[in-house]
Amino acid sequence: xxxxxxxPTHLIKTRGQHVTLRCSPISGHKxxxxxxxxxxxxxxxxxxxxxKEERGRGNFPDRFSARQFPNYSSELNVxxxxxxxSALYLCASSLLPSAGTYEQYFGPGTRLTVT
Amino acid sequence: xxxGEEDPQALSIQEGENATMNCSYKTSINNLQWYRQNSGRxxxxxxxxxxxxxxxxxxxLRVTLDTSKKSSSLLITASRAADTASxxxxxxxxxxxRALTFGSGTRLQVQP
Numbered sequence: 734x735x736x737x738x739x740x741p742t743h744l745i746k747t748r749g750q751h752v753t754l755r756c757s758p759i760s761g762h763k764x765x766x767x768x769x770x771x772x773x774x775x776x777x778x779x780x781x782x783x784x785k786e787e788r789g790r791g792n793f794p795d796r797f798s799a800r801q802f803p804n805y806s807s808e809l810n811v812x813x814x815x816x817x818x819s820a821l822y823l824c825a826s827s828l829l830p831s832a833g834t835y836e837q838y839f840g841p842g843t844r845l846t847v848t
Numbered sequence: 849x850x851x852g853e854e855d856p857q858a859l860s861i862q863e864g865e866n867a868t869m870n871c872s873y874k875t876s877i878n879n880l881q882w883y884r885q886n887s888g889r890x891x892x893x894x895x896x897x898x899x900x901x902x903x904x905x906x907x908x909l910r911v912t913l914d915t916s917k918k919s920s921s922l923l924i925t926a927s928r929a930a931d932t933a934s935x936x937x938x939x940x941x942x943x944x945x946r947a948l949t950f951g952s953g954t955r956l957q958v959q960p
Binding site: 737766768770772774775776777778781789791821823825836837838839840841842844 | 889936948
């Protein structure tokens with residue numbers, strides 16, 4: 734079975750541009766979460782979607798947005814890129830079972846560099 | 849913001865030795881999970897321990913959880929060079945959002 738897939742693998746953008754990152758969850762998983770990992774730090778939560786609805790949002794500016802499609806894949810959009818947006822963007826999928834058994838499966842990430 | 853802190857930030861040991869990493873967190877949790885990350889790639893789930901559990905084993909991994917002290921430890925026994933990676937603890941809070949809050953990680957180097 735395929736794991737979580739993300740595209741593209743690497744991306745270089747210029748300040749002020751817009752970027753779209755894509756994620757396909759594990760088959761049967763209905764929840765997708767996005768995390769940002771700056772070099773040398775742990776991942777930080779950006780968004781969580783379940784059944785195409787936003788279920789949670791981290792402490793990120795409105796330049797960050799996301800959506801989930803009927804096939805449960807997801808896009809993360811970032812507008813007006815800043816140098817500080819350079820990071821590894823991780824997508825994770827899960828079944829979102831009852832509390833206490835919440836296990837997330839991560840994709841390989843998209844490495845975004847903003848110059 | 850980071851939920852917790854891992855200790856130590858970096859650890860270097862010889863193959864065959866045991867490696868112990870500690871994690872502290874700040875809020876009440878449903879569960880605590882440990883992940884491994886190789887060279888800035890995706891995270892691999894290692895083990896999940898629920899808030900009502902005190903100890904859990906999986907192969908060479910042993911995790912303990914002390915909710916009164918808001919801390920957890922990960923023990924890797926008989927380490928191998930392939931265990932070289934960064935290790936993160938992550939917590940799922942018991943209120944509201946069902947997202948994971950990660951610590952800052954421990955970089956483990958196992959010398960062959």
